[in-house]
Amino acid sequence: MLRRIPYGDHDLILTLFTPDHGKISVFAKSARKDARRFSGTLEPLSVLKVVLKTRSGNLSLLSEAVLVDPLATIRTDLRKTAYASYWSEIAGIVPEEGAVQKPNGYPLLHQALTALDRDMMDKAVLHVLFQLKFTRLSGFFPELTHCQTCRTHLDDVSPRGLAVDILSGGLICGDCVSRTLGPYRLSKGAVKILLWLETADILKASRIRFTRDLLEECACFLEAFLPHHLGHAPRSLVFLKHIRNRKKEGCSYHVG
Numbered sequence: 412m413l414r415r416i417p418y419g420d421h422d423l424i425l426t427l428f429t430p431d432h433g434k435i436s437v438f439a440k441s442a443r444k445d446a447r448r449f450s451g452t453l454e455p456l457s458v459l460k461v462v463l464k465t466r467s468g469n470l471s472l473l474s475e476a477v478l479v480d481p482l483a484t485i486r487t488d489l490r491k492t493a494y495a496s497y498w499s500e501i502a503g504i505v506p507e508e509g510a511v512q513k514p515n516g517y518p519l520l521h522q523a524l525t526a527l528d529r530d531m532m533d534k535a536v537l538h539v540l541f542q543l544k545f546t547r548l549s550g551f552f553p554e555l556t557h558c559q560t561c562r563t564h565l566d567d568v569s570p571r572g573l574a575v576d577i578l579s580g581g582l583i584c585g586d587c588v589s590r591t592l593g594p595y596r597l598s599k600g601a602v603k604i605l606l607w608l609e610t611a612d613i614l615k616a617s618r619i620r621f622t623r624d625l626l627e628e629c630a631c632f633l634e635a636f637l638p639h640h641l642g643h644a645p646r647s648l649v650f651l652k653h654i655r656n657r658k659k660e661g662c663s664y665h666v667g
């Protein structure tokens with residue numbers, strides 16, 4: 412469940428993210444009036460098995476809900492809540508008309524939330540990993556192995572002035588960067604982490620230790636790149652940045 416909103420005095424409207432139908436809203440009648448009705452299962456960011464009754468012209472009616480996994484630590488740890496809210500919002504974005512492809516983000520989101528809840532790996536690495544995998548699913552993964560203008564390979568370009576063109580998603584070397592509008596500066600180390608993590612799974616990535624600064628650089632780049640290509644500025648990103656700034660982990664890399 413992504414969200415629940417009170418409706419009247421007795422009911423709830425729930426936003427669910429489903430494996431087969433993406434994001435849907437359902438009506439949970441009397442869920443607030445009678446706590447036993449769904450016996451405390453309707454917690455945001457938990458995994459549920461539900462039975463719905465479809466109604467023509469109305470929201471489907473929730474008739475049964477069984478708690479599969481409470482993912483409880485996500486609701487009690489503010490940083491985990493911030494990450495989970497952002498990932499859920501990203502995964503639930505309905506692509507604009509003409510989008511490259513319509514990603515099914517459910518398996519990835521489920522896997523990432525489970526790893527976050529169980530502390531299976533560093534949250535900051537998981538954050539980069541989730542965004543990278545979702546970028547790939549959505550079909551607009553940045554081309555990071557060559558300069559998009561002069562085609563020089565990443566291994567051969569100078570680390571000075573390296574950037575990514577957010578619009579085209581292509582790497583630009585320091586020699587070509589002056590001919591690009593709005594380049595996003597990225598260090599060579601960060602580009603290499605992005606390329607490495609893109610091929611890694613959670614298990615493999617959890618065994619590697621990354622430099623904190625480079626990870627932050629990767630995270631901040633993806634937080635600019637992904638919403639731009641999804642055509643949507645996630646509201647939960649403001650919350651995530653706020654939580655991170657409190658921990659002195661703000662983004663210090665900017666466009667330009």
Ligand SMILES: [Zn+2]
Nearest residue numbers: 558561584587
């Ligand atoms: Zn170049």
